Amino acid sequence: xxxxxxxxxxxxxxxxxxxxxxxxxxxxxxxxxxxxxxxxxxxxxxxxxxxxxxxxxxxxxxxxxxxxxxxxxxxxxxxxxxxxxxxxxxxxxxxxxxxxxxxxxxxxxxxxxxxxxxxxxxxxxxxxxxxxxxxxxxxxxxxxxxxxxxxxxxxxxxxxxxxxxxxxxxxxxxxxxxxxxxxxxxxxxxxxxxxxxxxxxxxxxxxxxxxxxxxxxxxxxxxxxxxxxxxxxxxxxxxxxxxxxxxxxxxxxxxxxxxxxxxxxxxxxxxxxxxxxxxxxxxxxxxxxxxxxxxxxxxxxxxxxxxxxxxxxxxxxxxxxxxxxxxxxxxxxxxxxxxxxxxxxxxxxxxxxxxxx
Amino acid sequence: xxxxxxxxxxxxxxxxxxxxxxxxxxxxxxxxxxxxxxxxxxxxxxxxxxxxxxxxxxxxxxxxxxxxxxxxxxxxxxxxxxxxxxxxxxxxxxxxxxxxxxxxxxxxxxxxxxxxxxxxxxxxxxxxxxxxxxxxxxxxxxxxxxxxxxxxxxxxxxxxxxxxxxxxxxxxxxxxxxxxxxxxxxxxxxxxxxxxxxxxxxxxxxxxxxxxxxxxxxxxxxxxxxxxxxxxxxxxxxxxxxxxxxxxxxxxxxxxxxxxxxxxxxxxxxxxxxxxxxxxxxxxxxxxxxxxxxxxxxxxxxxxxxxxxxxxxxxxxxxxxxxxxxxxxxxxxxxxxxxxxxxxxxxxxxxxxxxxx
Numbered sequence: 001x002x003x004x005x006x007x008x009x010x011x012x013x014x015x016x017x018x019x020x021x022x023x024x025x026x027x028x029x030x031x032x033x034x035x036x037x038x039x040x041x042x043x044x045x046x047x048x049x050x051x052x053x054x055x056x057x058x059x060x061x062x063x064x065x066x067x068x069x070x071x072x073x074x075x076x077x078x079x080x081x082x083x084x085x086x087x088x089x090x091x092x093x094x095x096x097x098x099x100x101x102x103x104x105x106x107x108x109x110x111x112x113x114x115x116x117x118x119x120x121x122x123x124x125x126x127x128x129x130x131x132x133x134x135x136x137x138x139x140x141x142x143x144x145x146x147x148x149x150x151x152x153x154x155x156x157x158x159x160x161x162x163x164x165x166x167x168x169x170x171x172x173x174x175x176x177x178x179x180x181x182x183x184x185x186x187x188x189x190x191x192x193x194x195x196x197x198x199x200x201x202x203x204x205x206x207x208x209x210x211x212x213x214x215x216x217x218x219x220x221x222x223x224x225x226x227x228x229x230x231x232x233x234x235x236x237x238x239x240x241x242x243x244x245x246x247x248x249x250x251x252x253x254x255x256x257x258x259x260x261x262x263x264x265x266x267x268x269x270x271x272x273x274x275x276x277x278x279x280x281x282x283x284x285x286x287x288x289x290x291x292x293x294x295x296x297x298x299x300x301x302x303x304x305x306x307x308x309x310x311x312x313x314x315x316x317x318x319x320x321x322x323x324x325x326x327x328x329x330x331x332x333x334x335x336x337x338x339x340x341x342x343x344x345x346x347x348x349x350x351x352x353x354x355x356x357x
Numbered sequence: 358x359x360x361x362x363x364x365x366x367x368x369x370x371x372x373x374x375x376x377x378x379x380x381x382x383x384x385x386x387x388x389x390x391x392x393x394x395x396x397x398x399x400x401x402x403x404x405x406x407x408x409x410x411x412x413x414x415x416x417x418x419x420x421x422x423x424x425x426x427x428x429x430x431x432x433x434x435x436x437x438x439x440x441x442x443x444x445x446x447x448x449x450x451x452x453x454x455x456x457x458x459x460x461x462x463x464x465x466x467x468x469x470x471x472x473x474x475x476x477x478x479x480x481x482x483x484x485x486x487x488x489x490x491x492x493x494x495x496x497x498x499x500x501x502x503x504x505x506x507x508x509x510x511x512x513x514x515x516x517x518x519x520x521x522x523x524x525x526x527x528x529x530x531x532x533x534x535x536x537x538x539x540x541x542x543x544x545x546x547x548x549x550x551x552x553x554x555x556x557x558x559x560x561x562x563x564x565x566x567x568x569x570x571x572x573x574x575x576x577x578x579x580x581x582x583x584x585x586x587x588x589x590x591x592x593x594x595x596x597x598x599x600x601x602x603x604x605x606x607x608x609x610x611x612x613x614x615x616x617x618x619x620x621x622x623x624x625x626x627x628x629x630x631x632x633x634x635x636x637x638x639x640x641x642x643x644x645x646x647x648x649x650x651x652x653x654x655x656x657x658x659x660x661x662x663x664x665x666x667x668x669x670x671x672x673x674x675x676x677x678x679x680x681x682x683x684x685x686x687x688x689x690x691x692x693x694x695x696x697x698x699x700x701x702x703x704x705x706x707x708x709x710x711x712x713x714x
Contacts, residue, residue, distance in 0.1 A: 031674040114670045115507045313471045317388040
């Protein structure tokens with residue numbers, strides 16, 4: 001698979017990307033390597049990395065607890081302290097080996113440590129391969145809001161090792177597939193058609209590659225998300241709020257799972273605002289029902305979800321702005337949505353979940 | 358005084374810069390204004406700002422405790438929380454009204470809030486006018502290290518109101534003069550000659566303007582401090598360490614005062630490394646003795662200072678790198694200095710302080 005050229009760096013793909021990684025490490029002389037990982041990525045992926053990259057034998061390993069609840073300022077402070085204790089200088093390379101939590105937070109940690117050191121991403125989950133490979137968004141959660149503190153800083157390279165996919169659970173694969181389906185819905189009807197009839201996601205590697213290509217186009221046109229790139233937030237205004245509200249409860253959702261709730265709800269809003277037809281809405285909902293197991297969102301959470309949406313990063317001048325579909329494969333940004341429609345959309349989502357047909 | 362054009366923004370100077378500020382606020386439509394200040398700048402400068410800028414009457418005011426000890430992650434977290442509570446969106450303008458602590462930390466807060474909102478600086482001390490007007494360095498102290506967490510992010514404009522200078526204490530004026538003298542030492546012999554014979558700093562406004570012009574040239578050539586800009590760190594490797602070690606003790610120094618210790622010590626190192634002559638060293642020391650009141654650095658702190666220098670941001674590959682003078686008005690970067698010479702330079706500094714001649 002051909003490497004995808006993003007803003008000043010490349011995303012390498014394939015079954016053996018370690019050759020490219022070795023050549024990257026040889027070309028760039030770093031003083032120290034810090035591998036940030038979680039217990040899962042350390043356990044599943046570190047040995048293979050080390051076997052294939054002898055240079056990393058001297059790397060310092062920083063292991064965090066897995067899961068979104070680690071992605072906060074306290075964890076960053078601990079990691080900065082460790083880096084200082086180990087005399088990490090400005091010529092240090094941070095290597096983010098893990099899922100979205102590791103790459104988002106590791107990128108943020110690197111981008112402000114001593115006013116910025118280089119970092120690379122080695123995503124180990126489908127979600128982080130699809131979502132965090134291009135775009136340069138780094139960030140942590142704060143005050144119960146997702147990614148509200150962060151920077152836009154590009155990695156120096158990304159290495160997508162397709163081998164990791166075979167070790168993923170079905171839940172993790174579906175978690176990543178949600179973001180790929182979002183890319184299809186906002187920008188590629190052909191990809192959508194292929195995926196919606198492949199319930200078991202058999203060609204997931206191909207879908208992934210296509211979705212990174214698609215995302216890269218948006219990012220290159222609008223790196224700092226002033227306009228077209230906002231399309232990628234489809235499903236995320238409601239999705240992020242649902243994810244944050246359920247975090248730490250028994251109903252906690254993975255990011256992709258929350259984005260599916262968001263995509264169904266926001267497709268309903270798109271329909272209600274006469275941007276898509278009833279047929280489009282039904283086609284979207286039917287695909288999600290076929291591919292994923294959906295759980296209801298308890299109405300007791302609706303108010304908290306509404307409050308979080310008020311603080312969504314995309315809002316401007318007190319107006320709540322959504323990125324909505326205007327047909328399958330196309331998206332319209334900066335759409336004003338009244339609070340009452342958000343509530344209806346969540347009720348609609350719950351009715352879809354309960355509808356067994 | 359003519360505005361100085363920096364990287365994508367202007368530094369406005371003069372006795373009434375509010376006209377430019379008003380036109381900036383009219384041209385750029387922000388959704389909300391947040392003024393970050395400390396008790397001093399609020400007390401001394403806020404009324405004048407508000408009287409001259411009616412648009413800011415709706416601004417939210419965030420007041421911090423004055424002094425370096427506020428410049429930390431906890432204060433940032435409190436301010437981010439306040440901004441979130443008040444629904445600050447991405448189209449918010451942060452206005453840093455204060456000295457170096459306010460502009461460094463306020464810049465950092467803005468540069469990572471929702472992945473970056475705009476900020477402007479209205480420096481109210483001579484030090485921040487000289488040091489923080491151009492360069493885009495933002496940052497906070499962490500783990501007893503100065504500015505170790507931060508970004509390089511340019512403000513959208515800087516407004517230097519020369520009127521504020523008349524309200525400054527002599528100590529604050531001298532604090533700022535230290536950075537201006539540094540600019541002279543590393544890049545302008547003419548400015549150095551003028552300042553060294555003006556003990557009472559009568560023409561400080563002119564020196565300030567010249568030093569911002571000089572600094573701007575370095576910054577434009579090398580925004581991310583990869584090479585020539587490192588010259589501006591002369592006096593700061595030892596100076597920052599001294600400042601950090603004495604922070605919170607009875608001997609606490611202002612930033613400029615610590616930089617004077619650093620400049621005398623690092624001039625001594627420059628001499629010992631045969632980069633400058635004994636005459637140059639004596640001329641530098643004599644100017645500092647005439648203009649400033651110097652206090653000794655107790656030898657009990659030498660080890661802690663050494664340890665901090667090991668973690669200086671400029672170091673690379675475990676080597677401690679200094680920016681040293683190679684004549685008055687010129688600087689040589691990336692100079693390796695052994696630890697023993699750092700200790701001798703502090704002993705030399707103390708001998709200068711004790712020498713009454």
